[in-house]
Amino acid sequence: MSSCVVATAGHVDHGKSTLIRALTGIEPDRWAEERRRGLTIDLGFAWMRLPSGRDVAFVDVPGHKRFLGNMLAGLGPAPVVLFVVAADEGWRAQSSDHRDAVAALGIDGGLLVVSRADRAPERVADVVEQARTELAGTGLRNAPAVVVSGVTGVGLDALRDSLDEVLARQPLPNAHSRVRLWVDRSFSITGAGTVVTGTLSAGTLRRGDALDVAGSADRPQPTRRVTIRGLESENQAQPAVGPVSRVALNLRGAASSDLLRGEALVTPDVWRLTELLDVRGVSGPGFDQLPEQLTVHIGTAAIPARLRPFDSSHARLRLDRALPLTVGDRLILRNPGNGVIGGAQVLDAEPPELRRRGDAARRASVLTTMRPDGDLAVEVARRGVVAEAQLRRLGLLEGPVQAVPEGVRVVDGWWLDTARCAAWARQLRTAVEELHRRDPLAAGLSRGAAQDLLGLSAAELVDVAADEAGLVLNDGYLSEPGHVGELGPAEAAVAELERRLATDPFQAPEADDLVQLGLGVRELAAAERADRLLRLRDGIVVLPRSPALAMRTLAQLDQPFTTSEARQALGTTRRVVIPLLEHLDSRGWTRRLDAGHREVVVGRGSGRGS
Ligand SMILES: Nc1nc2c(ncn2[C@@H]2O[C@H](COP(=O)(O)OP(=O)(O)OP(=O)(O)O)[C@@H](O)[C@H]2O)c(=O)[nH]1
């Protein structure tokens, strides 16, 4: 049975800590100052086993207005809430703040707890009704209500039973997903070293795992790597802990002073740090009613941010520092130093820059139709091409790929928009055709030039576009399939040289002959690509079949043979025979024995007797 983490919520002094203490027997107010003042200042932690056998951990939050930031850090990563309202006081200001935070986070699991019932039993019914009205706009609208007294113990059994039922209905957290553990405490233990704690809402942590510290407050990126030396949940050492749990990690690789609340420990390489977000409003007034400067709370982080509304329900947020955020993340928006003013959900953690006039309006209309869990087809179309790993980082893809949306092609870990792919193919075809027209002797468009032309991040994508365009790749050059062999103006001279060599295959033309024929380096290279001529060392040009012809003659000689014997047998000059023999050596058809002798390699090439 899975465990769970439940946060408290409710106005100051309404009995949250008293309730947790009564339920668990654990003191949630950890600080002497808290106990002296009877006031929770920072998060408190306790746990118990429910009648069903399910383990539940509590994060007890402060109700006082001054500590709202701490409250939000406790509530942020917890999926379920005990919403406490005192019978004798009824709904108060921080009840509203906490309700707004619950709405912003989209929390829909929890209980309405009317506490301090012994102090005002006659008011209980009214307070339940009042709280129901206040919570009507939140996911807690249908939450079961329980009436308790943390002092007399009345209602605690009913609360345990109700909580069990609520937790049984909670969706199962994903134990296999990537980890993002928002740090809520960091301290150092003599002998053990650095310990951080947090609520693990998804994924599994194991001893020995490496994690990256992300979202560092005053430190430059990139992230730092730490290793889990040991882990505990509810004060018990464990080899591994799954969600949703409270965890304490003993870390190697960072001092406790280097890890702060608001930073996150994340699975390496699979999170994107972003400071720019496009979001949709999910609660509170329209974005156009909100101040430009606000504080964004996510997980245990609280970050100053600038809001740029597109319309009343879509906006761009620029955070003061980059955080590991993903599509679907819920954010609490707060007036700096004041109450909660609304909630937002991340639609895009890698939004496009808005450069030109009209970009913002266009962006607004895209965002309006965007699904809250992201839309793969739209995201791929916007980028044209995107690596699958990046889609996972952005939270657009999780687990094994089930189905590729229409209009998307997947090639070697790249997701391509088919329309964009067709456009690249057209662009590439035009460029290659133009090049062939302008310079028939050119081998074609180099793969690198094609990559630049299309502005592609990876060379293998050029091949996809080339394939789509029906181009062929030869030695790193893209050309039209029929192009190799086109020699344009050099055709006549090459044909003439072929005629001469056909009569006498080892009478390679002199440099002067080549000049006269108008065959320079480029022409000869093109003829060679077209498999019409073969260039040997020292400017020697023969037919592609000349080496095989030479082998027939050489195989008839007594083995080994001298260079001079080869020259005479082939009826040629030293100028030609030396590069020719070296060529045969390099093909493995002949073998050089010493300075003056070679032999034909038996069973190779057009060897003996053929
Ligand atoms: N009679 C009675 N008093 C209660 C009950 N619950 C809490 N109290 C008292 O109310 C006061 C505040 O209780 P806490 O549990 O500290 O309230 P809290 O909600 O945790 O307060 P903060 O954490 O500061 O927001 C204390 O004096 C408690 O003894 C209850 O059920 N009955």
Ligand SMILES: [Mg+2]
């Ligand atoms: Mg308290």
